[in-house]
Structures are given as structure tokens and as C-alpha cells.
């Protein structure tokens with residue numbers, strides 16, 4: 198028997214399982230207890246600056262869109278690509294009803310915050 202059919206099954210079965218799992222729920226966020234020191238610093242900033250308007254543990258809207266899985270999707274709620282450039286831009290300059298944070302967060306705060314957002 199040629200190894201080919203077996204090989205394609207070995208590829209297709211996990212692929213099908215993966216695709217079936219791709220509903221609205223994304224892979225879980227990194228548990229708080231496992232955050233690195235920088236991610237933990239970002240978490241603290243998030244609690245102070247962002248949590249009043251954004252859920253971190255869900256995609257449901259509060260005042261702004263829920264941010265769970267922010268970087269696990271291709272696009273941000275606005276339709277911009279989900280990358281550090283676009284997220285930094287939203288944080289620095291604000292958007293519609295979201296205030297700008299360029300005067301409240303320095304570069305190290307911003308980096309820590311992005312590190313935390315990547316764990317969501």
C-alpha cells in the first residue's frame with residue numbers, strides 16, 4: 198500500500214477538526230497567573246485605562262468592542278489589519294468615542310499594554 202492516502206488523511210483530519218473549531222469563539226486567553234512581568238504590567242495599565250470601556254475576557258461590547266482574541270483575528274473591529282501599528286494608532290490617537298492616550302502612556306507603558314493585549 199502506498200503511503201500517500203495515509204499521508205493525506207494525516208493532514209486532512211486535523212485540518213477538518215481545526216476548521217470545525219473556528220466558530221465565533223477564539224482560543225482562550227493566557228491565564229492571568231501565567232503572565233510575564235511585562236504582560237502583568239500591561240494588565241495593570243489595562244485595568245486602569247481600558248477596562249472601563251472594553252471587556253478583556255469577551256468579544257461583547259461594553260462602551261467599545263470586547264478585546265478578547267484581538268490579535269487572533271485578522272482584522273480589528275474597524276476593519277484595519279490586527280497588528281501593533283494599527284492598535285498603537287488607536288491607543289495613541291483614539292477613535293470616534295475612544296479618547297487618545299498619547300499624553301497618558303509613555304513608550305514603556307504602551308509596550309507593556311501591547312504585550313498584554315497579545316495574551317488575550
Ligand code: HEC
Nearest residue numbers: 246247250260261262273274275277284287292293294295
Ligand atoms: C471611554 C471609553 C474607551 C476607553 C477608556 C478606551 N476605549 Fe478603546 N474604544 C472605545 C470605542 C467606543 C471604540 C470603537 C471606536 C470606533 O467606533 O471606531 C474603541 C476601539 C478600540 C479598539 C479597536 C480599534 C479598531 O481599529 O477597531 C482598540 C484596539 C481599543 N479600543 C483599545 C483600547 C485600549 C487598549 C484602551 C486603553 C488604553 C482603550 N481602548 C480605552 C472606547 C474606549
